[in-house]
Amino acid sequence: MYEYYFTFRSMTQAQRAAGLLQQGGIRATPRRTPRAVSRGGCGNAVAVGAADVYRAAGMLRGALVLFDKCYRVSPQGGAEEVFP
Amino acid sequence: MIYLDSAATTLRKPPAVAQAVAEAMEHCASLGRSGHSAARRASEVAYACREAAASLFGAQSEQVVFTFNATHGLNIAIRSLVSPGDRVVISGFEHNAVLRPLHALGADIVVAGRRLFDRADTLAAFDAAITPGTRAVVVTHVSNVFGYVLPIEEIAARCRERGVALIVDAAQSAGILPVSLSEWGADFIAMPGHKGLYGPQGTGLLLCAAPPKPLLFGGTGSLSELPDMPAFLPDVAEAGTHNVPGIAGLLAGISYLRRRTVAAVAAHETALLSRLCRALEPIAGLKVYRGVHQSGVVSVNLAGMDCEALAEAMAQQDVAVRAGLHCAPLAHASAGTLQTGTVRLSLCDFTTDAEVDAAAALLGKIGAPVKF
Numbered sequence: 103m104y105e106y107y108f109t110f111r112s113m114t115q116a117q118r119a120a121g122l123l124q125q126g127g128i129r130a131t132p133r134r135t136p137r138a139v140s141r142g143g144c145g146n147a148v149a150v151g152a153a154d155v156y157r158a159a160g161m162l163r164g165a166l167v168l169f170d171k172c173y174r175v176s177p178q179g180g181a182e183e184v185f186p
Numbered sequence: 187m188i189y190l191d192s193a194a195t196t197l198r199k200p201p202a203v204a205q206a207v208a209e210a211m212e213h214c215a216s217l218g219r220s221g222h223s224a225a226r227r228a229s230e231v232a233y234a235c236r237e238a239a240a241s242l243f244g245a246q247s248e249q250v251v252f253t254f255n256a257t258h259g260l261n262i263a264i265r266s267l268v269s270p271g272d273r274v275v276i277s278g279f280e281h282n283a284v285l286r287p288l289h290a291l292g293a294d295i296v297v298a299g300r301r302l303f304d305r306a307d308t309l310a311a312f313d314a315a316i317t318p319g320t321r322a323v324v325v326t327h328v329s330n331v332f333g334y335v336l337p338i339e340e341i342a343a344r345c346r347e348r349g350v351a352l353i354v355d356a357a358q359s360a361g362i363l364p365v366s367l368s369e370w371g372a373d374f375i376a377m378p379g380h381k382g383l384y385g386p387q388g389t390g391l392l393l394c395a396a397p398p399k400p401l402l403f404g405g406t407g408s409l410s411e412l413p414d415m416p417a418f419l420p421d422v423a424e425a426g427t428h429n430v431p432g433i434a435g436l437l438a439g440i441s442y443l444r445r446r447t448v449a450a451v452a453a454h455e456t457a458l459l460s461r462l463c464r465a466l467e468p469i470a471g472l473k474v475y476r477g478v479h480q481s482g483v484v485s486v487n488l489a490g491m492d493c494e495a496l497a498e499a500m501a502q503q504d505v506a507v508r509a510g511l512h513c514a515p516l517a518h519a520s521a522g523t524l525q526t527g528t529v530r531l532s533l534c535d536f537t538t539d540a541e542v543d544a545a546a547a548l549l550g551k552i553g554a555p556v557k558f
Contacts, residue, residue: 112408112421113218114248117233132229134221143411146218 104176106155106184107147108162108169109135116146119167126161128154139173139181159185188505188541192381193330193358193483193532197506199384200442203435207386210434216427218407228430235437236420239391242440242448243375244366251392251423252433256357257283258401259376259392262423263353264324266399267373268293272321275312275350277336278520279329282513284355288324296320300520302329303477305337312341322351322373327365328358331517331530332475333459333483335363342370351396357381360391361443362451362481367393374398382451382534383443385436388429398423451535455482458533458542465546469553475521475528482533485523488553493527499552500529505545507531 110116116132123130128150135145148169150158155172162169172184189197210231215224217232236247243250253259260283268274270292276284278300288295298315299308316323323345327338338354345352352372356365360375361382367375373396379389392398400415404425409416416422443451459482466474471489488496497509510527511518518524531545 111418112248112416113229114233114236114420115418117229118247121233121237132226142409144407144409146408 104152104174105149106152106158107133107135107139107149107173107175107181108158109139109141109145109147109171109173110169111145113146115167116148119162119169120148122165122167123148123150123154123158123161126157128158128161130154130158136173136175136179136181138179139171139175141170145170155184188545190531190533190537190541190545191506191508192534192537193530194508195380195387196382196384196534196536198534198536199435199439202438202442203384203386206438207431207435210431214430214434217430219427228428231430231434231437232428235433235440238437238440238444239393242444243360243391243393244368245393245395248419249367249394251394251398251420252428253376253390253392253423254388254429255380255390256355256376256378259374259390260284260324260353260355261287262392262398262401263374263376264288264291265401266396267322267351267353269321273317273319275315275320275323275325277308277312277325279332279334279336279517280324280326280514281330281355281357281517282515283357284324284326285516297516299336302332302475302521303334303479305479309337309340312344316344316348316350318348320348320350322353324353324355326355326357327363328481328483329514329517330358330483331512331514331528332477332485332521333358333480333532334477335359335479335481338370342372346371358481358483361439361448362455364448367395371395379432379436379439383436384439384535386432389432389436391436392423394419394423400425402426446535452481454535455533455537458482458537458539459484461539462531462533462542462546465543466549469546469550471553472549482537483530484532485528485530486549487523487526487528488549491552493529496529496552500545500548503548505548507545
């Protein structure tokens with residue numbers, strides 16, 4: 103089961119995104135960005151389930167809450183970029 | 187104790203403030219540094235505080251920077267906009283939190299408007315002083331000595347028209363009068379958490395519409411591989427571990443204000459101030475510095491008595507006031523009280539009619555001539 107991580111430049115931006123997605127009925131959890139994909143070190147992300155990733159991306163773009171990247175992260179820690 | 191020193195710190199807070207501080211001490215770790223539950227709780231508290239402050243002050247949550255006090259915020263703001271030699275216009279009622287950072291930078295300081303409670307004079311002076319070469323206006327919303335409410339909306343409009351940066355010191359107005367980053371179009375608004383917002387000491391907010399420069403450099407929990415501070419808000423101005431218990435208390439204070447409303451606080455303090463001044467004005471030898479546009483702060487002087495001696499006499503009767511120059515020598519120079527200082531009585535939302543009546547009665551008793 104994959105999780106999808108939207109990464110953000112700041113924790114505050116990630117929290118804003120999580121709040122927006124939760125208000126839209128998406129289960130969104132603020133997380134630390136996995137080291138494998140954090141850009142510049144120590145990042146913040148919002149994790150959503152596979153079923154919600156496209157809707158979440160649309161909601162964030164619609165509200166101009168800009169994420170840096172979106173990654174699909176496997177339970178083993180492997181990550182690949184979504185929407186490259 | 188009858189506490190009339192709220193312009194320094196509001197001593198009486200909503201009970202939820204101390205409870206929030208205690209809970210954060212027990213349950214909250216460092217925000218934005220880890221993913222465990224105690225760190226997440228801290229992050230949630232901080233974000234809730236940013237959102238509450240943003241809602242109250244017409245800002246976005248990312249524009250809300252946590253500081254240690256208003257002075258800290260003013261230093262960040264001034265260092266972000268002003269370089270040595272820049273022309274900066276200030277009012278004649280500024281606190282040393284404005285004057286000293288500008289002096290230390292070597293700014294070309296122009297003082298505009300020195301007539302107490304004269305808004306027309308203040309505005310005319312700013313009109314004349316804001317020239318094309320002016321880098322910034324740094325102005326207090328309310329004098330911490332006299333409670334004079336400056337015409338901030340009009341000054342902000344002049345700054346917008348002329349493309350001059352604006353920094354507002356809202357130390358005496360945040361939580362007491364309407365304050366709005368977006369409506370004023372200010373670049374920065376600095377405020378303490380421990381006065382009108384009813385948070386703990388050691389808290390403050392800087393609202394940023396312009397990009398600040400860091401005053402402190404260090405860890406932010408973001409972009410850690412880079413030697414430079416992150417360029418984005420709020421991280422750029424928040425190096426080091428946050429005062430999470432203080433932020434939790436500040437959130438409780440702001441939440442109280444949002445329920446109570448700033449308008450209700452203003453109405454309460456206005457009514458109390460009128461009551462206090464009506465009681466003070468008949469006292470022989472007592473000079474009361476009273477104006478039309480005045481918040482819940484009033485200064486007095488008693489003829490023939492040093493201001494510190496008067497404050498001490500009141501303290502002995504358990505009435506807490508503040509005497510001296512109130513860290514605002516410029517305001518005293520403008521009002522002609524630099525040599526004498528004043529005794530300042532300041533109110534808050536928890537001050538009662540009975541308290542101001544008792545304080546006025548005590549001043550009357552101290553001021554009454556001794557009969558033999």
